[in-house]
Amino acid sequence: VQLVESGGGLVQAGGSLRLSCAASGSTFSINVMGWYRRAPGKQRELVAAITSGGGGTNYADSVKGRFTISRDNAKSTMYLQMNSLRPEDTAVYYCNARGYNPNDNYWGQGTQVTVSS
Numbered sequence: 001v002q003l004v005e006s007g008g009g010l011v012q013a014g015g016s017l018r019l020s021c022a023a024s025g026s027t028f029s030i031n032v033m034g035w036y037r038r039a040p041g042k043q044r045e046l047v048a049a050i051t052s053g054g055g056g057t058n059y060a061d062s063v064k065g066r067f068t069i070s071r072d073n074a075k076s077t078m079y080l081q082m083n084s085l086r087p088e089d090t091a092v093y094y095c096n097a098r099g100y101n102p103n104d105n106y107w108g109q110g111t112q113v114t115v116s117s
Contacts, residue, residue, distance in 0.1 A: 008111030021095030
């Protein structure tokens with residue numbers, strides 16, 4: 001499975017961005033997908049995750065009410081709509097896909113999100 005993120009960029013505080021993660025290859029093997037981020041000097045953290053059918057989602061407390069995760073399995077694409085962005089949301093955002101096989105864990109290359117104050 002290959003994952004390619006897009007949609008990052010520079011935005012002012014209070015603005016919005018939508019990240020996309022396009023999956024290719026053996027996408028039928030993908031179960032849970034998620035977005036992680038790594039801010040400068042900090043460890044990578046889970047931002048949001050979504051189950052295979054899209055019915056179950058999970059968010060970090062810091063983004064609840066501002067970010068929305070979704071996926072379109074027909075397009076093999078996952079999204080992260082980010083609203084009311086804050087400078088502390090500045091980070092490299094990574095797409096992750098976990099397969100039904102516990103050994104299958106895939107990462108994208110990351111996309112930079114920078115929020116200016």
